[in-house]
Amino acid sequence: MSDVTRLVVGPFNRVEGDLEVRLDVAEGRVTRAEVNAPMYRGFEQMLAGRPPQDALVIVPRICGICSVSQSAAAARALADAQGIQAPPNGAHAINLMLAVENLADHLTHFYLFFMPDLTRPVYAARPWFAETQRRFAAGAGVHARAALAARQRWFEILGTLGGRWPHTHSLQPGGSTRAIDAAERLRLLARLREFQGFLETTLFGAPLDEVAGLADEAALQAWHAADPQRGDLRLFLGIAADLGFDRLGPGPGRYLSYGAYAQPAGAGADFALARGLWNAADGRLHPLALNSITEDVSHAWLADGGHAQRHPAMGLTLPDADKPGAYTWNKAPRLAGQVVETGAIARQLASGQPLVRAAVARCGGTVYTRVLARLVELARVVPMMAGWLAAIQPREPFCLSQPLPDEAEGVGLTEAARGALGHWLRVERGRIAGYQIVAPTSWNFSPRDTAGTPGALEAALQGAPVQPGEATPVAVQHIVRSFDPCMVCTVH
């Protein structure tokens, strides 16, 4: 028996919120991981008893990085409760705002959160080090700085469509409060093309459709080999191959997407990126059984009220800081009792993107496939946005309104950058009687459940290499950041 040492790792930066990971390490590998979300705010408690529409102001404040997604989930839960549907213009405006936020997240994640770890001194001897440092050094890398500037310009689209970001209130159950006129639509299109220009010059070194059209990993390798330094995706591919990112941080093999960018009625598809559960074991997309979602609080500092597992519509959130056996404020969401992973990788799998499907078929959900899926999503969604802008009909309505019944229930599902986000709302006597939020990182960073099954990150960390003397192991940082976690959403 070799010695087991315990490492407490945190605070992690370049993730949203505060995160602690406890690791048992033996023979240079992680043998067990516990993920702790060490902060609790209590949004579900704050919402109870308020006028239902107050959710539109309160819930964006769950998270400063995906506030539009939180707004969209709340607006949809209210719309579901009212039985109202946004007119096509409203649906397009909301999708545009969601896309601006999601794609900005992918950009921020790659340039500011993930890549800087590859400039750590531990990699100083690698052949790619100098170039990586030039492009990505924290606060100094030339591409990281250019990306930050591109991000600022990009968010001006959301400034027009939503008044401001974060925490716009323009998303309503009946659409968007900000109508766009014909001239504005052209200016927004120009902004979109400007961002596309950044992606094509700096990130991809290639046209978007060339990247989105890569059919499999052989095509990807050929594309990489043709000009290995050109664009940051190719640089990443070289590093990923060198460091074995396709074996690091394996996911559970089940991928959940609620469907992204809901299309207006009659558009021919429910979502621009399909909904479903992708199972890597059988390589098939399965329908979602939303009633099989549970949240398990057996290892969370939360009272269980007699049931460790509950469907979110019957959910309970009551802190119990002294609960024995608990080690996080996060609940453990499960789908039909199983651990699933969510995020861009799930959306690309569910929507049939061939390269991501091929990569996952070969090596599963890993640090490599998660980053790849995000960048592929950037290449795929920007052209969709141009289509939604073109579909806006100036002078047609953007927002309908309708009273909310005094007794109602509603579910609001959407895809945040980090994956499946759901809000479950119950209205009684005109007030919020129940509001439960299941955030993407709650799925990915869940603790153990009653059966003792570790959450997705906890399992992904098992086997991660730890170098002698490392207090904050760099491989652990790659794995954690590959999920692009958002801890403030997780515990809300």
Next chain:
Amino acid sequence: MAALKVLWLQSGGCGGCSMSLLCADTADFPAMLAANGIEMLWHPALSLASGDELISLLEDCIAGRQRLDALCIEGALLRGPQGTGRFHLLAGTGKPMTEWVQRLAGVATHVLAVGSCAAWGGITATGPNPTEACGLQHEDDHRGGLLGADFRARGGLPVINIAGCPTHPGWVLDTLMALAAGLFGADDLDALGRPRFYADQLVHHGCTRNEFYEFKASAEKPSDLGCMMEHLGCKGTQAHADCNTRLWNGEGSCTRGGYACISCTEPGFQDPGHAYHLTPKIAGIPIGLPTDMPKAWFVALASLSKSATPRRVKHNATADHVVVAPAVKKTRLK
């Protein structure tokens, strides 16, 4: 002059003020900080240092081995449960964030509350305030908070409350730049500790709906163009901030985005005592009248202006786009 050394930590908030900061209007964010004498010792979204590297930095600041000019705290301070601070233990340390903040505030030359959560408690303190959240030096508009009513940072100022939910990147950067240049003193703070360069304005100033306001031509439902004060809860005539003259994300503001100002820079905005999206009224008259305006005058002027509302203004107020354009005169304007 030596650069202003800034340490930025997050507690009970959403991270939105940091995300807002990164939207600052500049072509090169790090270069802009450097050029204006601001050095980030550590920022959660921008720094390489993680885990034990950060904890060493915090210890160095507390021990005086590292100079700390400006401590920026984002997010409310979570004192619960039962005053233990366990609702936020700083990861990797097992110690409450409240304790870290108190120790760091004791050594910093300036202490800045970034956003309404750190200033007053903000959204995190809404309703039953389950986490016993408060601001650094205020709990809503009462002085006190985590650091106490009498707290002064080493440089002599109380906590600088850069309130807003989130706060505007320009408000933060103007404050930091003024501190770095030695151009910020007690006179630059309003009665609630907010920098006056933005808090001496009202959101109503520069609102594109001012013509509708003049005629009390009011929006009736979300997306209408009219003034949102009468029916839709707009507090722009009372809220201290320059949101409609210093715009957000290029061309934006709340009222330009089609929704009411909820006065997110004001203490207590999180619990307005009514539904956010509706204006509370008594006998048909809004309770929250414009700052500085006697009620009788308001009532008299409102009824007069309503009777004089031009057809164009009246019709456009309840549409989401201009339905009646200003008349085109056939003669030269005089």
